[in-house]
Amino acid sequence: MVNSNTPGDAPNPMGMDGIEFVEFASTEPIRLGRHLEALGFSAVARHRSKNVLLYRQGSVNFIVNGEQGGHAQQYAQQHGSGICAVAFRVRDAALATRYANERGGWEVDSAPGVMELRIPAFQGVGGSLIYLVDRYQDHSIYDVDFVWLTGAEADQAPLLLTAVDQLVQRVQPGRLKEWQDFYAHLFGFRAHPHSVAGECLIESPCGKVRIRLETAAGERGDGGREGLHAVRLLAPDLPAAAAELAQRGVRLGESLTPDAYAPRVLHTLHEAGLVQFEMASQAD
Structure with missing residues (x-):
């Protein structure tokens, strides 16, 4: 079990610490990206080997996955554009994964590619995934799987949504x-x-x-x-x-x-x- 409590002593068995990202599956990723840009988001990074973009505004990370094949595209084909995954920040992903498995969570093989991080994933609602991420401080998951777009952060519009x-x-x-x-x-x-x-x-x-x-x-x-x-x-x-x-x-x-x-x-x-x-x- 993850022994981590909030300041109010509420039990926090997974050591949760917020949302790292929300991932969207889309058969029209360019169109969805334009909609996010209209909402004030900026594309800040591109996946090293896949048709996947990271959009950011304030503390919000949205991933738009237009990669053919894989979980996201299967989700989009079955359900249409939608939220196919959410990543929870946890203090220690290995301990949190062990705890979830002991509690009967359905772990899913996220099938990482070459030079990609393996992020633990569990079955969520409607075929979506729940990821557990413990790299979110000085060295984030994006530093490994993504390439930062030149000047993207500097070009970000004034914050509308935080x-x-x-x-x-x-x-x-x-x-x-x-x-x-x-x-x-x-x-x-x-x-x-x-x-x-x-x-x-x-x-x-x-x-x-x-x-x-x-x-x-x-x-x-x-x-x-x-x-x-x-x-x-x-x-x-x-x-x-x-x-x-x-x-x-x-x-x-x-x-x-x-x-x-x-x-x-x-x-x-x-x-x-x-x-x-x-x-x-x-x-x-």
Whole structure:
């Protein structure tokens, strides 16, 4: 077991320390990349041997995977553009992997290529993967698997969005408790007090990862399938960000469902698939 606790002494069995990246599978990676750029992200690095780009804004790392073959493209072919993986930061990936296996997690062979890091991965919702990353300080995983693009960081636009606030996971009716137990059992997530009917907001023991579990509905256009369908990002100034995004041609809609955690939420749907980005004020 990983003996690491938060300052409040909440048990943190995996030694979690936030989100390292969110990975998108897309059959139209260029189009998705343009949408991210419109949201203020910049391409900062390219994979050494694959059609994979790293986009960054603030502390947010988004990976767009357009590589033919492999898990991401299989996911995109089956589900359309979407979130195919999320990487959790952990203090020690080897110890965290052992703990997850002992708790019945389904480890998946990530099949690293030549000169690539082997990052432990576990089966997540809807065929997605959960990676465990312990290289995120002085020497990150990107220093091994990616080549930094010249001047990319210097050319980054002013920050509109600074951090990941929530991942949004749709689940089949009647399975909210089942998925809540899954994250609690493996990672030590606990229920957050801000929840509404038909949803459950859970939070990691480190306090840096929130997942909103919501009941899937077939009329949403995805057949009611389970999966990670949205990511909510924080804006230091939501009205200013909305105005800037509108000037960039990003079509924004306001959340129509009650949300106890963030009273005002804007969202944009990537046109090339069911990839939804939500934006909430940093102060909420």
